[in-house]
Structures are given as structure tokens and as C-alpha cells.
Amino acid sequence: MNFYCRLQFRSLxxxxxxxxxxxxxxxxxLVLGYAGLFYAAKQSPTVASLILLFVQYSLxxxxxxxxxxxFLKQLFPSRxxxxxxxxxxxxxxxxxxxxxxxxxxxxxxxxxxxxPVVYYHLATWHISTxxxxxxxxxxxxxxxxxxxxxxxVFVILHMLLGIALYVGNENLAFILLFVQxxxxxxxxxxxxxxxxxxxxxxxxxxxxxxxxxRGILHCLLLSAPMLFALLIAYPENVLIIALIVIVGLLLxxxxxxxxxxxxxxxxxxxxxxxxxxxxxxxILIPYLYYYFYKKSIHQFQxxx
Amino acid sequence: MIALSNLQKSFGKKxxxxxxxxxxxxxxxxxxxxxxxxxxxxxxRCLVGLEEYDGEIVCAENASKAxxxxxxxxxxxxxxxxxxxxxxxxxEARHKTVMQEGAYHVFDLPLNxxxxxxxxxxxxxxxxxxxxxxxxxxxxxxxxxxxxxxQSCLMVTDIIxxxxxxxxxxxxxxxxxxxxxxxxxxxxxxxxxxxxxNNNQEDFxxxxxxxxxxxxxxxxxxxxxxx
Numbered sequence: 001m002n003f004y005c006r007l008q009f010r011s012l013x014x015x016x017x018x019x020x021x022x023x024x025x026x027x028x029x030l031v032l033g034y035a036g037l038f039y040a041a042k043q044s045p046t047v048a049s050l051i052l053l054f055v056q057y058s059l060x061x062x063x064x065x066x067x068x069x070x071f072l073k074q075l076f077p078s079r080x081x082x083x084x085x086x087x088x089x090x091x092x093x094x095x096x097x098x099x100x101x102x103x104x105x106x107x108x109x110x111x112x113x114x115x116p117v118v119y120y121h122l123a124t125w126h127i128s129t130x131x132x133x134x135x136x137x138x139x140x141x142x143x144x145x146x147x148x149x150x151x152x153v154f155v156i157l158h159m160l161l162g163i164a165l166y167v168g169n170e171n172l173a174f175i176l177l178f179v180q181x182x183x184x185x186x187x188x189x190x191x192x193x194x195x196x197x198x199x200x201x202x203x204x205x206x207x208x209x210x211x212x213x214r215g216i217l218h219c220l221l222l223s224a225p226m227l228f229a230l231l232i233a234y235p236e237n238v239l240i241i242a243l244i245v246i247v248g249l250l251l252x253x254x255x256x257x258x259x260x261x262x263x264x265x266x267x268x269x270x271x272x273x274x275x276x277x278x279x280x281x282x283i284l285i286p287y288l289y290y291y292f293y294k295k296s297i298h299q300f301q302x303x304x
Numbered sequence: 305m306i307a308l309s310n311l312q313k314s315f316g317k318k319x320x321x322x323x324x325x326x327x328x329x330x331x332x333x334x335x336x337x338x339x340x341x342x343x344x345x346x347x348x349r350c351l352v353g354l355e356e357y358d359g360e361i362v363c364a365e366n367a368s369k370a371x372x373x374x375x376x377x378x379x380x381x382x383x384x385x386x387x388x389x390x391x392x393x394x395x396e397a398r399h400k401t402v403m404q405e406g407a408y409h410v411f412d413l414p415l416n417x418x419x420x421x422x423x424x425x426x427x428x429x430x431x432x433x434x435x436x437x438x439x440x441x442x443x444x445x446x447x448x449x450x451x452x453x454x455q456s457c458l459m460v461t462d463i464i465x466x467x468x469x470x471x472x473x474x475x476x477x478x479x480x481x482x483x484x485x486x487x488x489x490x491x492x493x494x495x496x497x498x499x500x501x502n503n504n505q506e507d508f509x510x511x512x513x514x515x516x517x518x519x520x521x522x523x524x525x526x527x528x529x530x531x
Contacts, residue, residue: 066420131386131418140393141382148384193380194354199397201370302353 019268041103049108052096059092060119089116143218146187165233177226181248184219185255194264197303204300257292263299305330305367305473311359320346322497335484336477338494344477348444366441373435377447387415394434424451445476
């Protein structure tokens with residue numbers, strides 16, 4: 001198992017270097033991010049709890065990948081396999097749980113402990129049953145994958161929204177809508193094989209337009225129940241709701257453009273740094289859209 | 305339909321394709337054979353435009369990208385997607401619809417299940433079905449028989465023959481020479497970056513003998529103890 005751990009580290013290091021990030025720089029970013037979490041926890045335990053659960057869910061999904069788990073299962077004896085699962089999940093959960101304890105977000109602590117166990121069983125259950133129906137099945141593929149990966153979180157968000165509406169906490173309700181839209185950005189986390197893009201009988205511009213239109217429509221469809229609930233509960237705040245949706249959709253557009261600007265590889269350090277600097281300086285944001293659009297069109301020339 | 309003229313492709317200093325010239329005609333089946341790493345997949349990727357190359361590939365209008373169906377040796381599938389959704393994606397990409405619903409079930413695949421639960425052969429059949437439903441003019445199959453059971457191999461052979469009779473061009477690579485003999489009009493032997501042999505049906509036996517002789521390797525002896 002020692003060699004496996006060393007191999008994991010080596011693989012992570014290679015992935016970071018491929019993205020243009022030295023391991024030392026990655027460590028610094030990790031520490032800064034962790035400190036940021038503590039800061040966020042101090043400012044708003046609710047937002048911090050959502051971030052912590054989101055981060056853990058992303059990592060746990062990776063750990064429970066079917067191929068990965070099958071490989072480990074046949075590699076290690078069952079006792080070592082169980083121990084390995086325990087180590088990995090503890091490694092992911094412990095630092096996040098510390099932040100939750102720091103902000104006294106006890107519900108989040110409970111969630112962080114239960115989630116890996118629930119997800120492990122859900123992942124196993126998925127393998128043996130037929131596919132989960134989604135409202136997007138006729139129009140593949142981004143939101144189908146998103147829905148099947150994150151349905152569990154969407155259910156929780158809707159339950160929380162129900163509670164927020166019941167107790168009349170409108171700020172929490174608005175945050176939940178924003179979180180739901182932000183989660184939609186995860187739909188563009190999967191970088192499809194070049195053959196799938198090659199298959200399209202569209203020009204690069206038309207292909208990008210197709211992706212953006214579909215992304216916006218599916219995001220709105222996914223958020224529709226929340227949107228309607230908020231509009232009915234708080235009709236006087238229609239402008240705030242509209243603003244949340246517009247900002248969310250602009251971020252969705254940005255994530256589509258960013259994904260394809262480096263296609264077929266994943267967005268690397270350069271794209272991430274550009275986005276951060278544009279968001280910090282604000283005035284560079286329009287240029288960022290233009291830059292990513294031009295880059296995406298250029299990347300598609302080979303395939304379309 | 306497709307003409308290659310002095311096609312060259314290198315990866316760094318390694319020359320993979322070294323001045324290939326040949327003509328692929330409609331209504332014919334072409335087989336490409338060669339040892340592992342000979343450049344068969346690279347040739348296919350050049351043909352479909354996924355690799356940049358030197359030289360020239362001239363395609364007739366009905367052999368342009370929008371009319372080519374390509375099944376790679378290891379087809380890629382998105383995670384958490386069912387067979388039906390994958391087929392919908394491929395059809396939508398080419399603005400095509402399926403006339404007969406039954407066409408989806410030719411290979412008897414569990415289309416409503418996740419592709420990740422499919423066997424290797426089922427995945428291969430799904431990728432093949434996707435390109436067939438697109439109703440292309442040109443089909444490029446890389447190791448299409450790999451992972452298929454005996455019955456499916458027979459089915460694929462039948463499909464290839466029917467496609468040929470419809471005037472379509474089929475180019476396939478396979479290591480199973482007997483299946484190539486049965487389906488191909490011409491077999492090209494790709495070795496060291498060029499077509500070492502280009503044989504029609506009447507010369508297949510000679511080609512087979514030549515390849516067998518060419519690929520004989522005494523290094524296998526090193527795996528076994530002497531005496």
C-alpha cells in the first residue's frame with residue numbers, strides 16, 4: 001500500500017505540472033484556500049457549510065469512481081481495500097470537518113461524516129440498477145451527467161429551500177438559488193473526446209452557439225422549480241432574483257468558453273489565472289469573454 | 305472517392321507514415337494490415353482530419369467529414385450516459401433521425417442502461433451502431449472485430465457486405481486475416497510507414513504468407529527455458 005500512496009502522489013504531481021503548476025505553488029495555494037475557508041466560516045457559517053459539503057462531494061465522487069474502485073478491489077486484499085477507503089475518506093473529510101467545527105456548523109459536521117458513507121452505497125447501488133431518468137435525456141449530454149452526479153445535492157438544496165421558505169429566511173433562499181446555478185457549472189467539468197466534437201456537422205461558431213444555447217436552457221430548466229418557488233414567495237424581490245439568474249448565466253457562459261478555449265485539454269493554470277485576474281480587476285471581464293471565445297473558435301478549427 | 309498523395313506524418317523524429325499514395329473507391333472494401341505501431345490508427349486519424357499531416361488527401365464531396373463514420377479501436381464514451389443517449393448525441397450531431405425505431409435494436413443492446421455497465425463487445429457494437437444509424441457514405445473501422453463474439457463477427461461481416469452493395473466505401477483494420485479475406489476487395493500491408501504490398505482478392509494467399517514470414521520473431525524463445 002505504501003507504493004500505491006507514493007504512486008498517487010506522483011500522479012497528482014504530474015497532473016499539476018501538466019496544468020503548469022509546480023507542486024510547491026500548489027501547496028501554497030492549498031494553504032491559502034484552506035485559510036480562506038476558515039475566513040469564510042467566520043463570516044458566514046451557512047455559506048461555508050455549503051462550500052465544505054460541495055468540496056467534499058466533488059472529492060468523494062472521484063474516490064468512488066467505479067473503475068478506480070474496481071481496480072483497487074482486485075489489487076488489494078479486502079481488508080487492505082477497506083482500510084484504504086477509510087484512510088482516503090478520512091484524509092478528505094478531516095480538514096473540512098475541522099473548519100465546520102471551528103464555525104460551530106454542527107449540521108455540516110454531521111453531513112461531512114455521513115456523506116461519504118451514503119455516497120459509497122449510492123455509487124454501488126447505481127452500478128447494479130438501470131439508469132436514472134433525467135429531464136435532459138433527449139438532449140445529451142452535459143446536464144444528463146450533471147443531474148446523475150449531483151441529484152443527491154439538488155434534493156438537499158430543494159429541501160433546504162423548503163425550510164428557508166417555511167421560516168421566511170429569504171437570504172438563505174436566494175443563496176440556495178445561486179448555489180444551484182453555480183452547481184450547473186459542474187456540467188462543463190467533463191471534457192468530451194475529440195471524436196464527439198468532430199462528429200458535429202456545424203461550423204465552430206455554430207457549435208459554440210449550440211452549446212451556449214443548450215447550456216442556458218438546461219440551466220433554467222434545472223432551476224425552474226426554485227425560481228418559481230422564489231417568485232411566488234417573494235414577488236417583491238423579482239429584481240434580486242433576476243440579478244442572481246443573470247450573474248449565474250454569465251458565469252455559465254464563461255465556463256463553457258473557458259472549457260473550450262483549451263480544448264481538447266482541460267483548462268490549465270493560464271486560463272485559471274486569467275479568470276482570477278479578470279474577476280479581481282473587473283474591467284477585464286468583457287475582454288475575457290472575447291479572448292476565450294476567439295481561443296475556442298481557434299481550437300475547433302481542427303475538428304469542425 | 306478518397307485519394308492519398310504522398311501522405312506523411314511524424315511524431316517528433318519518429319516517422320509514422322512515409323509518403324503513402326493510394327486511391328480508395330466507392331463500393332469497395334479495403335483492409336489495412338500491419339504490425340502493432342505500424343501507423344494504421346494514425347492513417348485513419350489523418351483520413352478523418354483528427355491529425356495534421358503533410359501531403360494531400362483529396363475527398364469527393366460525398367466523402368467529406370460530414371459523411372464519414374469512424375469507429376476507433378477503443379471507442380470513447382461519456383460517463384453516466386445510457387446507450388440510447390449516446391446514439392441520440394451522435395444522430396443530433398449530424399442532424400439525422402432514425403426512420404425505423406427497430407434499427408436501434410439490431411444488436412440487441414440494453415440501450416437504457418449506462419454504457420459503463422456494457423461489456424467490451426457491447427461497447428464496440430454501440431459505437432458501430434452509432435455510425436451506421438448516421439447513414440454515412442464512408443466507414444472507417446479500426447479493429448472493429450475486437451471483443452466481438454462469433455455471432456456478432458458474422459453480423460458485422462454481413463453489414464460490411466451490405467454497405468458495399470449500397471456503393472459505400474469501407475476501410476477497416478483488423479488483425480484477423482480470415483475476416484479481412486472474407487470482406488475485403490483489396491488488402492494493403494502497412495509496414496515501416498508505407499504500403500509494402502497492395503493486393504487484390506486473387507493474391508490474398510500470397511500476401512498472408514508474406515506477412516507471416518515477415519512477422520516471425522525468434523525473440524519469443526527468450527520467454528521459455530531451453531532444454
